[in-house]
Amino acid sequence: MKRLLIYLTAIMLGLSSCEGYLDKLPLNTPSDQTFLATETEMQMALAGCYSALWLNHESMTFFLALDEASDIGYDRNTNALQSLGQGSADATNGIALSYWTGFYSGIAKCNYLLQNMNRGEANVDPATFAQIKAEARFLRALFYSYLIELYGDVPLITQVQSLADSNQPRTSKSQVADFIIKELTEAAAVLPATNNPTSGRASKGAALAIKARTALYNERWTDAISASSEVMAMEGSLYKLEDNYATLFRNEGQNSKEVIFSVQYLVGTNVHALYRLFGSRNALAHTNKKPAYQLADSWECTDGLPIDKSPLFNPKDPYKNRDPRLGYTLAVPGSVFLGYQFETHGDSLKCWNYLTNTRVNNLEATHAYATFTGLCWRKYANVEDRLAINDCEMNTILIRYAEVLLTYAEAKIKAGQIDTSVLEAINKVRNRPSVKMPPVTTTDPTQLFYAVCKERKYELSGEGLRLFDIRRWKIAEVVMNQPLLGRMKKSYPDRAPRIDAYGNAFYENIPVANQGESADFKMRVVDKRTFNPARDYVWPIPYIERQTNPSLTQNPNYE
Secondary structure (H helix, E strand, O other), rough: OHHHHHHHHHHHHHHOOOOOOOOOOOOOOOOOOOOOOOOHHHHHHHHHHHHHHEEEEEEEHHHHHHHHOOOOEOOOOOOHHHHHHOOOOOOOHHHHHHHHHHHHHHHHHHHHHHHHHHHHHHOOHHHHHHHHHHHHHHHHHHHHHHHHHOOOOOOOOOOOOHHHHOOOEOOOOOHHHHHHHHHHHHHOOOOOOOOOOOOOOOOOOHHHHHHHHHHOOOOOOOHHHHHHHHHHHHHOOOOOOOOOOHHHHHHHHHHOOOEEEEEEOEEEOEEEEEHHOOOOOOOOOOEEEEEHHHHOOOOOOOOOOHHHHHHOOOOOOOOOEEOOHHHHHEEEEOOEEOEEEEOOOOOOOOEEEEOOOOEEEEEHOOOOOOOEEEEOOOOOOOHHHHOOOOOOOOEEEEEEHHHHHEEEEEEEHHHHOOOOHHHHHHHHHOOOOOOOOOOOOOHHHHHHHHHHHHHHHHOOOOOOHHHHHHHOOOHHHHHHHOEEEOOOOOOOOOOOEEEEOOOEEEEEOOOOOOOOOOOOOOOEEEEEEOOOOOOOOOOOHHHHHHHHOOOOOOOOOOO
């Protein structure tokens, strides 16, 4: 919209010497007065709405980056995301600003389309017109769903703003959540009941899945149950769990029936650099974004017990007999990653390059900027991208069917409606053919809730949902008030850490290196973190936004 108006202004200035120029419309570009008069123009405007999904942090899809500001991840680069993870951010934080402006830019595009598309209603097939409108409403609701979880109360803007009415105050999070749920309900009634993940277009299932997520996050248990139930009713015909969990995060999994909605990438149009950001030094990547060592200790052993309780856990071989999703989510020592032997022991100076079947220098043990935690993210790091590490085009999954099943289970537990369907939903996820973990059998409400919380961590780590989970469960003040750790350089701990009811690891009885102290036989402190529960459950309202809009109030205890 802004570029269109600037272009039109330039044309008007160029024609200022011509009599009656104000009555003329541009001949080679759309006019702001007639734009959206045809289906083609509406589809163009809708594509602009979708483009806001390309909001990113260092070419990393916006939602994936959020895990690096949670307890399970770390951004090595000194930047605004690192500050948010450390609890040191203020109102000038660059990520807080870019996400705010990025989402509101997308909302503005949706508002423009929705407000002006009636210009061409008579020229468009009614079903097509209704679908375009529903997709724009879906996207606007999606952008608002991220805004309220990141910032709390935000301005609810549903019309194109003029300068005179631009100073809008914040609307309560609860009220915006009501708006999101209503918009998604009405959009779902119009959107097609199809599942084509590589189209990138909203569907009935996508609207219902985001509705279920929003309702869960905002304790609207009935709405969460009903929306997730509607998606679950499409199982088989449209949605199903992928048999091979690892396939979901490889190129061949982009059309999986488990994927409900994903952000689209294509070389020559828009790409990401997840290979470079997640991959190992041996594989010529940078490992900028790192999983916490604590995360690897979260997954259960194959008997369904945590590592501090299971007789199957061997501290000297800590990744043996573990939930297979550990190895699908993380590259761990002793595994093959991106064509190389992945080993982070300090004395492992050589390793195998399986692409050439040769022994090579092991940069994971010697490079100053190799993984600090001894681990790498495996999801979305694909060996096919090794020759174009900044030009990856695999789509990134915004929501998938496994999350819907766990949303249903959690909402039913919270609503006091525990029945066999709750256990069935959880155990479908645990019983995936490539996972095959023992079923959850308890019906105790508290233990069953903890089981869902752990399952979300096992299943969804590395997919951008953890920050919202630890906030809404009010455990961020616990898990974010401890250092983020890396492995012992030349050993492993001789015992398991303490694993709490949520599946979080704590190292009270395991030596941790102090600053300047050798970490050869002690856990390494990778990042020092603090979390102020009176402030850090939301991000700050950006400073510049409050300067330009005095009606905006700040979140508590931010300056």
